[in-house]
Amino acid sequence: MTDSAPPANPTRVLVTGADGTIGRPVVNALLAAGISVTALSVAWSAPSPADRVFTGDAADESLVRRAFEDVDAVVHLAAIPHPGLGTAREVFVGNTSATFTVLDAAGELGVRRAVIASSINAFGVPLNRHDLTPAYYPLDELSPVAHDDAYSLSKWVDEQIGAWAHSRHGITVIALRFPLVRDLPALRTIAARLGQDSGEQARLAREGWAYLAMADAVDAVLRGLTRPVTGMHTLLLAAEDTIIEEPTDLLLDRYAPASERRRAFPGRTAPIDTSAARRALGWAPRHRLGDPIGTTYLETLA
Template identity: 40%
Template sequence: MNADVLPRVLVTGAEGLVGTAVVTALVSHGHPVTTLSRPDAAAHDDVRVVRGDATDPDAVREAVDGCDAVVHLAAYPNPWDHPAAEVFGNNTLATFATLWTAAEAGVRRFAVAGSVNATGLLMHPRKPLPERLPIDERTPARIADPYSLSKRVDEETLRAVCERFDASGVIFRLPLVVPPDRAEGLRAWVAERVADGPAEGWGWIDSRDAAEAFRLAITVPVEGAHVVQLAALTTMHDEPTEELIVRHAPGVERAREFAGTDAAVDVRRARELLGFVPRFDRPGIVEEED
Protein backbone atom coordinates (compact mmCIF):
# COMPACT_ATOMS: atom_id res chain seq x y z
CA MET A 1 0.00 0.00 0.00
CA ASN A 2 1.23 3.50 -0.85
CA ALA A 3 2.20 5.32 2.36
CA ASP A 4 0.46 8.47 1.08
CA VAL A 5 -2.89 6.70 0.69
CA LEU A 6 -5.11 6.51 3.76
CA PRO A 7 -5.84 2.93 4.85
CA ARG A 8 -9.25 1.56 4.00
CA VAL A 9 -10.62 0.34 7.30
CA LEU A 10 -13.08 -2.34 8.39
CA VAL A 11 -14.70 -1.57 11.75
CA THR A 12 -16.59 -4.23 13.70
CA GLY A 13 -18.82 -3.16 16.55
CA ALA A 14 -19.15 0.17 14.78
CA GLU A 15 -22.50 1.09 16.33
CA GLY A 16 -21.36 0.79 19.94
CA LEU A 17 -20.18 3.55 22.24
CA VAL A 18 -16.53 3.30 21.18
CA GLY A 19 -17.33 2.26 17.63
CA THR A 20 -19.43 5.33 16.94
CA ALA A 21 -16.58 7.60 18.02
CA VAL A 22 -14.06 5.59 15.98
CA VAL A 23 -16.13 5.72 12.79
CA THR A 24 -16.66 9.46 13.23
CA ALA A 25 -12.91 10.01 13.66
CA LEU A 26 -11.92 7.85 10.71
CA VAL A 27 -14.46 9.37 8.33
CA SER A 28 -13.53 12.91 9.41
CA HIS A 29 -9.89 12.15 8.57
CA GLY A 30 -10.82 10.85 5.13
CA HIS A 31 -10.49 7.09 5.64
CA PRO A 32 -12.76 4.92 3.50
CA VAL A 33 -14.68 2.87 6.10
CA THR A 34 -16.61 -0.38 5.94
CA THR A 35 -18.66 -1.54 8.91
CA LEU A 36 -19.60 -5.12 9.67
CA SER A 37 -22.99 -4.46 11.21
CA ARG A 38 -25.74 -6.66 12.59
CA PRO A 39 -28.97 -6.70 10.54
CA ASP A 40 -30.85 -4.54 13.05
CA ALA A 41 -28.09 -1.96 13.60
CA ALA A 42 -28.60 1.61 12.36
CA ALA A 43 -25.90 2.31 9.78
CA HIS A 44 -23.50 5.25 9.93
CA ASP A 45 -23.48 7.78 7.12
CA ASP A 46 -20.66 7.81 4.56
CA VAL A 47 -19.58 4.21 5.09
CA ARG A 48 -19.94 0.93 3.23
CA VAL A 49 -22.10 -1.44 5.28
CA VAL A 50 -21.94 -5.24 5.25
CA ARG A 51 -24.55 -7.02 7.35
CA GLY A 52 -23.35 -9.96 9.40
CA ASP A 53 -21.67 -11.11 12.60
CA ALA A 54 -18.02 -10.85 13.59
CA THR A 55 -18.05 -14.51 14.64
CA ASP A 56 -18.84 -15.56 11.05
CA PRO A 57 -15.76 -15.90 8.82
CA ASP A 58 -17.87 -15.62 5.66
CA ALA A 59 -19.30 -12.28 6.79
CA VAL A 60 -15.84 -11.05 7.76
CA ARG A 61 -14.45 -12.15 4.42
CA GLU A 62 -17.08 -10.15 2.55
CA ALA A 63 -16.66 -7.09 4.76
CA VAL A 64 -12.87 -6.99 4.66
CA ASP A 65 -12.66 -7.18 0.88
CA GLY A 66 -10.65 -4.17 -0.29
CA CYS A 67 -9.63 -3.11 3.23
CA ASP A 68 -6.09 -2.46 4.43
CA ALA A 69 -6.70 -2.41 8.20
CA VAL A 70 -9.17 -3.69 10.76
CA VAL A 71 -10.46 -2.03 13.91
CA HIS A 72 -12.13 -4.79 15.91
CA LEU A 73 -14.54 -3.62 18.61
CA ALA A 74 -17.37 -6.17 18.51
CA ALA A 75 -17.88 -7.97 21.83
CA TYR A 76 -20.25 -8.53 24.71
CA PRO A 77 -19.23 -5.67 27.04
CA ASN A 78 -19.70 -7.41 30.40
CA PRO A 79 -20.15 -10.85 32.03
CA TRP A 80 -23.65 -10.24 33.40
CA ASP A 81 -26.08 -10.06 30.48
CA HIS A 82 -25.37 -13.48 28.97
CA PRO A 83 -24.41 -16.96 30.27
CA ALA A 84 -20.73 -17.33 31.10
CA ALA A 85 -19.95 -19.74 28.26
CA GLU A 86 -21.66 -17.43 25.79
CA VAL A 87 -19.70 -14.38 26.97
CA PHE A 88 -16.36 -16.15 26.69
CA GLY A 89 -17.24 -17.99 23.49
CA ASN A 90 -18.67 -15.02 21.64
CA ASN A 91 -15.86 -12.62 22.52
CA THR A 92 -12.98 -14.95 21.78
CA LEU A 93 -14.52 -16.34 18.59
CA ALA A 94 -15.34 -12.85 17.28
CA THR A 95 -11.75 -11.76 17.79
CA PHE A 96 -10.27 -14.90 16.30
CA ALA A 97 -12.64 -15.07 13.33
CA THR A 98 -12.21 -11.38 12.51
CA LEU A 99 -8.43 -11.17 12.83
CA TRP A 100 -7.58 -14.56 11.32
CA THR A 101 -9.97 -14.21 8.38
CA ALA A 102 -8.80 -10.67 7.67
CA ALA A 103 -5.18 -11.77 7.81
CA GLU A 104 -5.90 -14.63 5.39
CA ALA A 105 -7.39 -11.98 3.07
CA GLY A 106 -4.16 -9.98 3.20
CA VAL A 107 -4.77 -7.43 5.98
CA ARG A 108 -1.62 -6.77 7.99
CA ARG A 109 -2.72 -3.98 10.35
CA PHE A 110 -5.02 -4.39 13.35
CA ALA A 111 -6.34 -2.33 16.24
CA VAL A 112 -8.39 -4.20 18.83
CA ALA A 113 -10.54 -3.13 21.78
CA GLY A 114 -9.18 -4.94 24.80
CA SER A 115 -9.95 -4.03 28.38
CA VAL A 116 -8.36 -3.06 31.65
CA ASN A 117 -10.26 -6.13 32.84
CA ALA A 118 -7.60 -8.29 31.21
CA THR A 119 -6.03 -8.20 34.68
CA GLY A 120 -9.21 -9.63 36.19
CA LEU A 121 -8.90 -7.40 39.26
CA LEU A 122 -11.97 -5.23 38.76
CA MET A 123 -14.45 -8.06 38.24
CA HIS A 124 -12.88 -10.49 40.70
CA PRO A 125 -15.44 -11.49 43.38
CA ARG A 126 -12.88 -11.00 46.17
CA LYS A 127 -11.71 -7.58 44.91
CA PRO A 128 -7.94 -8.12 45.17
CA LEU A 129 -5.76 -5.03 45.10
CA PRO A 130 -3.05 -4.59 42.47
CA GLU A 131 0.46 -5.40 43.58
CA ARG A 132 1.64 -1.93 42.61
CA LEU A 133 0.37 1.44 41.45
CA PRO A 134 0.20 2.83 38.85
CA ILE A 135 -1.28 -0.07 36.93
CA ASP A 136 0.28 -0.75 33.55
CA GLU A 137 0.65 -3.44 30.91
CA ARG A 138 2.71 -5.56 33.32
CA THR A 139 0.16 -5.63 36.15
CA PRO A 140 -0.23 -9.32 37.16
CA ALA A 141 -3.55 -10.92 36.36
CA ARG A 142 -5.98 -12.57 38.76
CA ILE A 143 -8.87 -13.65 36.57
CA ALA A 144 -12.07 -15.20 37.90
CA ASP A 145 -14.78 -14.26 35.39
CA PRO A 146 -15.52 -15.10 31.73
CA TYR A 147 -15.34 -11.54 30.42
CA SER A 148 -11.89 -10.78 31.83
CA LEU A 149 -10.69 -14.18 30.62
CA SER A 150 -11.97 -13.43 27.11
CA LYS A 151 -10.06 -10.15 27.08
CA ARG A 152 -6.85 -11.87 28.16
CA VAL A 153 -7.28 -14.48 25.41
CA ASP A 154 -7.91 -11.71 22.87
CA GLU A 155 -4.42 -10.37 23.60
CA GLU A 156 -2.92 -13.77 22.81
CA THR A 157 -5.04 -14.01 19.66
CA LEU A 158 -3.60 -10.77 18.35
CA ARG A 159 -0.08 -12.00 19.11
CA ALA A 160 -0.74 -15.31 17.33
CA VAL A 161 -2.18 -13.64 14.21
CA CYS A 162 0.69 -11.16 14.01
CA GLU A 163 3.21 -13.99 14.45
CA ARG A 164 1.59 -16.26 11.87
CA PHE A 165 0.99 -13.63 9.18
CA ASP A 166 3.87 -11.23 9.87
CA ALA A 167 1.29 -8.58 10.70
CA SER A 168 1.25 -5.77 13.24
CA GLY A 169 -1.35 -4.60 15.69
CA VAL A 170 -2.29 -2.96 18.96
CA ILE A 171 -4.82 -4.10 21.53
CA PHE A 172 -5.85 -1.36 23.91
CA ARG A 173 -6.63 -2.03 27.55
CA LEU A 174 -9.55 0.37 27.68
CA PRO A 175 -10.87 1.78 30.95
CA LEU A 176 -14.36 3.25 31.28
CA VAL A 177 -15.02 5.16 28.05
CA VAL A 178 -16.96 8.39 28.62
CA PRO A 179 -18.80 10.18 25.79
CA PRO A 180 -19.28 13.91 26.49
CA ASP A 181 -23.06 13.62 26.52
CA ARG A 182 -23.00 10.89 29.18
CA ALA A 183 -20.34 12.35 31.41
CA GLU A 184 -22.56 13.59 34.23
CA GLY A 185 -24.32 10.27 34.77
CA LEU A 186 -21.13 8.23 34.48
CA ARG A 187 -19.30 10.48 36.90
CA ALA A 188 -22.03 9.88 39.49
CA TRP A 189 -21.87 6.14 38.79
CA VAL A 190 -18.10 6.12 39.26
CA ALA A 191 -18.36 8.11 42.49
CA GLU A 192 -20.54 5.36 43.97
CA ARG A 193 -17.87 2.80 43.13
CA VAL A 194 -14.76 4.69 44.18
CA ALA A 195 -13.65 1.79 46.40
CA ASP A 196 -13.25 -0.40 43.31
CA GLY A 197 -10.93 2.15 41.72
CA PRO A 198 -7.53 0.68 42.64
CA ALA A 199 -8.15 -2.24 40.26
CA GLU A 200 -8.09 0.16 37.30
CA GLY A 201 -6.14 3.05 38.81
CA TRP A 202 -9.34 5.13 38.89
CA GLY A 203 -8.93 5.38 35.13
CA TRP A 204 -11.31 6.55 32.41
CA ILE A 205 -10.99 8.04 28.94
CA ASP A 206 -13.03 10.41 26.79
CA SER A 207 -14.55 8.62 23.80
CA ARG A 208 -12.88 11.08 21.40
CA ASP A 209 -9.48 10.31 22.88
CA ALA A 210 -10.16 6.59 22.57
CA ALA A 211 -11.11 7.08 18.92
CA GLU A 212 -7.90 9.00 18.24
CA ALA A 213 -5.86 6.18 19.78
CA PHE A 214 -7.47 3.69 17.41
CA ARG A 215 -6.82 5.98 14.44
CA LEU A 216 -3.16 6.22 15.37
CA ALA A 217 -2.96 2.47 15.86
CA ILE A 218 -3.73 1.86 12.17
CA THR A 219 -1.62 4.71 10.79
CA VAL A 220 1.56 4.99 12.89
CA PRO A 221 4.17 2.41 11.82
CA VAL A 222 4.63 -0.39 14.35
CA GLU A 223 6.00 -3.91 14.18
CA GLY A 224 4.52 -6.95 15.86
CA ALA A 225 1.76 -7.10 18.45
CA HIS A 226 1.45 -4.69 21.37
CA VAL A 227 -0.73 -4.48 24.48
CA VAL A 228 -1.24 -0.81 25.36
CA GLN A 229 -2.92 0.73 28.39
CA LEU A 230 -5.12 3.78 27.78
CA ALA A 231 -6.50 6.33 30.25
CA ALA A 232 -6.95 10.03 30.76
CA LEU A 233 -4.18 11.67 32.75
CA THR A 234 -6.51 12.44 35.66
CA THR A 235 -9.23 10.61 37.59
CA MET A 236 -12.91 11.55 37.59
CA HIS A 237 -12.79 12.28 41.32
CA ASP A 238 -12.27 15.55 43.18
CA GLU A 239 -10.34 13.84 45.97
CA PRO A 240 -6.54 13.76 45.47
CA THR A 241 -5.25 10.43 44.24
CA GLU A 242 -2.86 10.04 47.17
CA GLU A 243 -5.85 10.24 49.51
CA LEU A 244 -7.76 7.71 47.42
CA ILE A 245 -4.85 5.31 47.71
CA VAL A 246 -4.56 5.73 51.48
CA ARG A 247 -8.28 5.11 51.87
CA HIS A 248 -8.89 2.34 49.37
CA ALA A 249 -5.51 0.72 48.67
CA PRO A 250 -3.53 0.93 51.92
CA GLY A 251 -0.24 -0.91 51.79
CA VAL A 252 -0.10 -1.15 47.99
CA GLU A 253 3.39 -0.36 46.71
CA ARG A 254 3.68 2.86 44.73
CA ALA A 255 6.21 3.28 41.92
CA ARG A 256 5.82 7.05 42.18
CA GLU A 257 3.84 9.72 43.97
CA PHE A 258 0.71 11.17 42.40
CA ALA A 259 0.13 14.91 42.16
CA GLY A 260 -3.41 16.18 42.60
CA THR A 261 -5.90 13.98 40.78
CA ASP A 262 -3.37 12.17 38.57
CA ALA A 263 -4.75 8.82 37.43
CA ALA A 264 -2.91 5.85 38.92
CA VAL A 265 -2.39 4.48 35.42
CA ASP A 266 0.86 4.43 33.47
CA VAL A 267 0.13 5.42 29.86
CA ARG A 268 3.70 5.98 28.72
CA ARG A 269 3.56 3.04 26.33
CA ALA A 270 0.79 4.70 24.28
CA ARG A 271 2.90 7.84 23.96
CA GLU A 272 6.12 6.02 23.13
CA LEU A 273 4.60 3.63 20.59
CA LEU A 274 1.95 5.80 18.93
CA GLY A 275 2.63 9.36 20.01
CA PHE A 276 -0.75 9.35 21.74
CA VAL A 277 -1.45 11.86 24.51
CA PRO A 278 -5.04 12.20 25.80
CA ARG A 279 -6.50 15.66 25.22
CA PHE A 280 -9.38 15.60 27.70
CA ASP A 281 -8.68 15.63 31.44
CA ARG A 282 -12.24 16.31 32.60
CA PRO A 283 -15.36 14.35 31.64
CA GLY A 284 -17.93 16.20 29.61
CA ILE A 285 -15.80 18.81 27.85
CA VAL A 286 -17.81 19.71 24.76
CA GLU A 287 -15.46 21.99 22.83
CA GLU A 288 -12.24 20.39 21.66
CA GLU A 289 -9.16 22.28 22.79
CA ASP A 290 -6.43 23.30 20.38
Protein backbone atom coordinates in the same frame (compact mmCIF):
# COMPACT_ATOMS: atom_id res chain seq x y z
CA MET B 1 8.37 -5.80 18.45
CA THR B 2 8.80 -2.06 18.13
CA ASP B 3 10.53 -1.84 14.74
CA SER B 4 9.60 1.18 12.69
CA ALA B 5 7.76 0.79 9.42
CA PRO B 6 6.29 3.08 6.77
CA PRO B 7 2.98 4.72 7.75
CA ALA B 8 0.02 2.48 7.05
CA ASN B 9 -2.24 5.12 5.41
CA PRO B 10 -5.22 2.80 4.86
CA THR B 11 -7.70 3.56 2.10
CA ARG B 12 -10.52 1.31 3.35
CA VAL B 13 -10.99 0.10 6.92
CA LEU B 14 -13.31 -2.63 8.15
CA VAL B 15 -14.86 -1.64 11.49
CA THR B 16 -16.53 -4.44 13.45
CA GLY B 17 -18.84 -3.44 16.26
CA ALA B 18 -19.54 -0.39 14.10
CA ASP B 19 -22.81 0.42 15.91
CA GLY B 20 -21.20 0.41 19.36
CA THR B 21 -20.25 3.16 21.81
CA ILE B 22 -16.79 3.56 20.30
CA GLY B 23 -17.65 2.09 16.90
CA ARG B 24 -19.85 4.91 15.65
CA PRO B 25 -17.38 7.68 16.56
CA VAL B 26 -14.56 5.70 14.94
CA VAL B 27 -16.55 5.27 11.72
CA ASN B 28 -17.34 9.00 11.67
CA ALA B 29 -13.71 9.95 12.29
CA LEU B 30 -12.43 7.66 9.54
CA LEU B 31 -14.91 9.09 7.06
CA ALA B 32 -13.98 12.64 8.09
CA ALA B 33 -10.35 11.74 7.40
CA GLY B 34 -11.24 10.66 3.86
CA ILE B 35 -10.91 6.92 4.58
CA SER B 36 -13.58 4.60 3.19
CA VAL B 37 -15.31 2.37 5.73
CA THR B 38 -16.88 -1.07 5.64
CA ALA B 39 -19.08 -1.34 8.73
CA LEU B 40 -20.08 -4.63 10.38
CA SER B 41 -22.41 -5.00 13.35
CA VAL B 42 -24.68 -7.69 14.72
CA ALA B 43 -27.51 -5.09 14.79
CA TRP B 44 -28.05 -1.40 14.07
CA SER B 45 -29.58 1.30 16.23
CA ALA B 46 -29.52 3.70 13.27
CA PRO B 47 -28.27 3.62 9.67
CA SER B 48 -24.50 3.63 9.29
CA PRO B 49 -22.82 6.36 7.22
CA ALA B 50 -20.40 3.78 5.80
CA ASP B 51 -20.78 3.01 2.10
CA ARG B 52 -20.52 -0.75 2.71
CA VAL B 53 -22.54 -2.29 5.53
CA PHE B 54 -22.74 -5.89 6.74
CA THR B 55 -25.08 -7.20 9.41
CA GLY B 56 -24.08 -10.26 11.41
CA ASP B 57 -21.69 -11.84 13.87
CA ALA B 58 -17.97 -11.08 13.66
CA ALA B 59 -17.39 -14.79 14.40
CA ASP B 60 -19.09 -15.72 11.12
CA GLU B 61 -16.11 -16.63 8.93
CA SER B 62 -17.96 -16.40 5.60
CA LEU B 63 -19.45 -13.00 6.46
CA VAL B 64 -16.15 -11.61 7.72
CA ARG B 65 -14.27 -12.70 4.61
CA ARG B 66 -16.86 -11.00 2.40
CA ALA B 67 -16.56 -7.85 4.49
CA PHE B 68 -12.79 -7.79 3.96
CA GLU B 69 -13.14 -7.10 0.22
CA ASP B 70 -10.79 -4.22 -0.75
CA VAL B 71 -9.96 -3.61 2.93
CA ASP B 72 -6.38 -2.85 3.97
CA ALA B 73 -6.84 -2.37 7.74
CA VAL B 74 -9.33 -3.44 10.39
CA VAL B 75 -10.63 -2.01 13.66
CA HIS B 76 -12.12 -4.88 15.63
CA LEU B 77 -14.48 -3.55 18.31
CA ALA B 78 -17.21 -6.21 18.22
CA ALA B 79 -17.66 -7.91 21.61
CA ILE B 80 -20.05 -8.76 24.39
CA PRO B 81 -18.86 -5.89 26.63
CA HIS B 82 -19.72 -7.17 30.12
CA PRO B 83 -19.77 -10.54 31.89
CA GLY B 84 -23.40 -10.04 32.86
CA LEU B 85 -24.63 -9.88 29.25
CA GLY B 86 -24.52 -13.63 28.68
CA THR B 87 -23.43 -16.87 30.22
CA ALA B 88 -19.73 -17.27 30.91
CA ARG B 89 -19.44 -19.52 27.87
CA GLU B 90 -21.36 -17.12 25.63
CA VAL B 91 -19.16 -14.20 26.65
CA PHE B 92 -15.82 -15.98 26.44
CA VAL B 93 -16.46 -18.05 23.33
CA GLY B 94 -18.30 -15.23 21.55
CA ASN B 95 -15.55 -12.68 22.13
CA THR B 96 -12.53 -14.86 21.48
CA SER B 97 -13.99 -16.62 18.44
CA ALA B 98 -14.81 -13.26 16.87
CA THR B 99 -11.29 -11.96 17.47
CA PHE B 100 -9.71 -15.14 16.10
CA THR B 101 -11.98 -15.11 13.06
CA VAL B 102 -11.27 -11.45 12.24
CA LEU B 103 -7.50 -11.57 12.75
CA ASP B 104 -7.01 -14.92 11.02
CA ALA B 105 -9.02 -13.76 8.01
CA ALA B 106 -7.18 -10.44 7.96
CA GLY B 107 -3.80 -12.15 7.99
CA GLU B 108 -4.71 -14.71 5.33
CA LEU B 109 -6.15 -12.01 3.06
CA GLY B 110 -3.04 -9.83 3.28
CA VAL B 111 -4.35 -7.09 5.58
CA ARG B 112 -1.30 -5.65 7.32
CA ARG B 113 -2.75 -3.64 10.22
CA ALA B 114 -5.34 -4.34 12.92
CA VAL B 115 -6.47 -2.34 15.93
CA ILE B 116 -8.46 -4.38 18.44
CA ALA B 117 -10.38 -3.37 21.54
CA SER B 118 -8.99 -4.85 24.72
CA SER B 119 -9.93 -3.55 28.15
CA ILE B 120 -8.45 -2.24 31.37
CA ASN B 121 -10.14 -5.36 32.80
CA ALA B 122 -7.86 -7.68 30.83
CA PHE B 123 -5.64 -8.40 33.84
CA GLY B 124 -8.68 -9.70 35.70
CA VAL B 125 -8.51 -7.92 39.04
CA PRO B 126 -11.17 -5.20 38.45
CA LEU B 127 -14.06 -7.66 37.99
CA ASN B 128 -12.73 -10.41 40.26
CA ARG B 129 -15.28 -11.55 42.87
CA HIS B 130 -12.60 -12.08 45.49
CA ASP B 131 -11.14 -9.47 47.84
CA LEU B 132 -8.24 -8.37 45.65
CA THR B 133 -6.48 -5.15 44.82
CA PRO B 134 -3.81 -4.66 42.15
CA ALA B 135 -0.31 -5.78 43.09
CA TYR B 136 1.02 -2.30 42.43
CA TYR B 137 0.25 1.16 41.12
CA PRO B 138 0.48 2.60 38.57
CA LEU B 139 -1.30 -0.09 36.61
CA ASP B 140 0.54 -1.11 33.46
CA GLU B 141 0.48 -3.77 30.78
CA LEU B 142 2.45 -6.16 33.02
CA SER B 143 0.14 -6.00 36.04
CA PRO B 144 -0.17 -9.55 37.43
CA VAL B 145 -3.29 -11.31 36.20
CA ALA B 146 -6.03 -12.83 38.40
CA HIS B 147 -8.95 -13.86 36.21
CA ASP B 148 -12.33 -14.73 37.71
CA ASP B 149 -14.86 -13.62 35.06
CA ALA B 150 -15.32 -14.63 31.45
CA TYR B 151 -15.21 -11.10 30.00
CA SER B 152 -11.84 -10.13 31.48
CA LEU B 153 -10.40 -13.51 30.51
CA SER B 154 -11.70 -13.07 26.95
CA LYS B 155 -9.98 -9.70 26.62
CA TRP B 156 -6.68 -11.14 27.87
CA VAL B 157 -7.01 -14.04 25.42
CA ASP B 158 -7.83 -11.57 22.63
CA GLU B 159 -4.39 -10.05 23.23
CA GLN B 160 -2.78 -13.49 22.96
CA ILE B 161 -4.67 -14.04 19.69
CA GLY B 162 -3.19 -10.75 18.47
CA ALA B 163 0.32 -12.01 19.28
CA TRP B 164 -0.49 -15.29 17.50
CA ALA B 165 -1.77 -13.45 14.42
CA HIS B 166 1.40 -11.39 14.22
CA SER B 167 3.57 -14.50 14.52
CA ARG B 168 1.46 -16.51 12.09
CA HIS B 169 0.66 -13.89 9.45
CA GLY B 170 3.03 -10.97 10.08
CA ILE B 171 0.10 -8.60 10.64
CA THR B 172 0.74 -5.67 12.99
CA VAL B 173 -1.79 -5.73 15.83
CA ILE B 174 -2.47 -2.89 18.27
CA ALA B 175 -4.56 -3.97 21.28
CA LEU B 176 -5.92 -0.95 23.13
CA ARG B 177 -6.83 -1.48 26.79
CA PHE B 178 -9.72 0.96 27.08
CA PRO B 179 -11.05 2.12 30.46
CA LEU B 180 -14.50 3.71 30.79
CA VAL B 181 -14.94 5.69 27.54
CA ARG B 182 -17.65 8.29 27.03
CA ASP B 183 -18.06 11.88 25.82
CA LEU B 184 -17.19 14.49 28.45
CA PRO B 185 -20.80 15.38 29.39
CA ALA B 186 -21.58 11.72 30.12
CA LEU B 187 -18.35 11.34 32.08
CA ARG B 188 -19.22 14.34 34.24
CA THR B 189 -22.60 12.83 35.04
CA ILE B 190 -20.90 9.59 36.05
CA ALA B 191 -18.32 11.47 38.12
CA ALA B 192 -21.04 13.32 40.04
CA ARG B 193 -22.73 10.03 40.92
CA LEU B 194 -19.47 8.39 41.96
CA GLY B 195 -18.71 11.28 44.31
CA GLN B 196 -21.64 10.13 46.46
CA ASP B 197 -21.00 6.37 46.24
CA SER B 198 -18.16 5.08 48.41
CA GLY B 199 -18.91 1.49 47.38
CA GLU B 200 -18.30 2.27 43.73
CA GLN B 201 -15.20 4.27 44.64
CA ALA B 202 -13.83 1.20 46.40
CA ARG B 203 -14.63 -1.06 43.45
CA LEU B 204 -13.07 1.32 40.95
CA ALA B 205 -9.83 1.37 42.93
CA ARG B 206 -9.06 -1.88 41.12
CA GLU B 207 -8.90 -0.02 37.82
CA GLY B 208 -7.31 3.15 39.16
CA TRP B 209 -10.51 5.25 38.83
CA ALA B 210 -9.59 5.52 35.16
CA TYR B 211 -11.63 7.03 32.35
CA LEU B 212 -10.99 8.31 28.83
CA ALA B 213 -12.72 10.97 26.77
CA MET B 214 -14.14 9.69 23.50
CA ALA B 215 -11.93 12.06 21.49
CA ASP B 216 -8.81 10.52 23.00
CA ALA B 217 -10.08 6.97 22.42
CA VAL B 218 -10.78 7.71 18.75
CA ASP B 219 -7.40 9.39 18.42
CA ALA B 220 -5.68 6.25 19.73
CA VAL B 221 -7.56 4.08 17.23
CA LEU B 222 -6.60 6.30 14.29
CA ARG B 223 -2.98 6.40 15.41
CA GLY B 224 -3.05 2.65 15.78
CA LEU B 225 -4.00 2.41 12.11
CA THR B 226 -1.37 4.80 10.81
CA ARG B 227 1.70 5.00 13.05
CA PRO B 228 4.92 3.48 11.62
CA VAL B 229 5.24 0.49 13.96
CA THR B 230 5.28 -3.26 13.46
CA GLY B 231 4.62 -6.21 15.73
CA MET B 232 2.08 -6.79 18.46
CA HIS B 233 1.48 -4.01 20.99
CA THR B 234 -0.80 -4.09 24.03
CA LEU B 235 -1.33 -0.50 25.17
CA LEU B 236 -3.09 0.81 28.27
CA LEU B 237 -5.02 4.06 27.84
CA ALA B 238 -6.42 6.55 30.37
CA ALA B 239 -6.90 10.25 30.99
CA GLU B 240 -4.23 11.97 33.04
CA ASP B 241 -6.58 12.47 36.02
CA THR B 242 -9.05 10.22 37.82
CA ILE B 243 -12.83 10.35 37.67
CA ILE B 244 -13.02 10.92 41.46
CA GLU B 245 -12.64 14.48 42.77
CA GLU B 246 -10.25 13.58 45.58
CA PRO B 247 -6.45 13.38 45.74
CA THR B 248 -5.26 10.07 44.33
CA ASP B 249 -2.85 9.30 47.16
CA LEU B 250 -5.68 9.70 49.68
CA LEU B 251 -7.87 7.37 47.62
CA LEU B 252 -5.10 4.79 47.56
CA ASP B 253 -4.58 5.15 51.33
CA ARG B 254 -8.28 4.48 51.83
CA TYR B 255 -9.03 1.76 49.29
CA ALA B 256 -5.74 0.03 48.43
CA PRO B 257 -3.37 0.46 51.38
CA ALA B 258 -1.71 -2.95 50.86
CA SER B 259 -0.81 -2.38 47.21
CA GLU B 260 2.74 -1.34 46.34
CA ARG B 261 2.94 2.30 45.31
CA ARG B 262 5.80 2.74 42.86
CA ARG B 263 5.57 6.50 42.72
CA ALA B 264 3.57 9.38 44.14
CA PHE B 265 0.42 10.61 42.41
CA PRO B 266 0.10 14.34 43.07
CA GLY B 267 -3.36 15.85 42.95
CA ARG B 268 -5.79 13.71 40.96
CA THR B 269 -3.09 12.07 38.83
CA ALA B 270 -4.39 8.77 37.47
CA PRO B 271 -2.40 5.79 38.81
CA ILE B 272 -2.15 4.42 35.28
CA ASP B 273 1.04 4.11 33.23
CA THR B 274 0.30 5.09 29.62
CA SER B 275 3.94 5.41 28.58
CA ALA B 276 3.77 2.42 26.22
CA ALA B 277 1.01 4.08 24.18
CA ARG B 278 2.97 7.31 24.15
CA ARG B 279 6.06 5.53 22.81
CA ALA B 280 4.33 3.31 20.26
CA LEU B 281 1.68 5.70 18.95
CA GLY B 282 2.90 9.16 19.90
CA TRP B 283 -0.43 9.32 21.74
CA ALA B 284 -1.26 11.32 24.84
CA PRO B 285 -4.64 12.09 26.42
CA ARG B 286 -5.70 15.68 25.74
CA HIS B 287 -8.98 15.86 27.66
CA ARG B 288 -9.93 16.07 31.32
CA LEU B 289 -13.25 16.25 33.12
CA GLY B 290 -12.81 19.95 33.75
CA ASP B 291 -12.29 20.89 30.10
CA PRO B 292 -14.85 23.24 28.50
CA ILE B 293 -17.51 21.54 26.41
CA GLY B 294 -18.32 22.87 22.97
CA THR B 295 -16.17 20.97 20.49
CA THR B 296 -16.84 17.50 19.14
CA TYR B 297 -14.37 14.63 19.00
CA LEU B 298 -14.08 15.23 15.25
CA GLU B 299 -13.05 18.83 15.79
CA THR B 300 -10.48 17.89 18.41
CA LEU B 301 -8.92 15.38 16.00
CA ALA B 302 -8.50 18.00 13.28
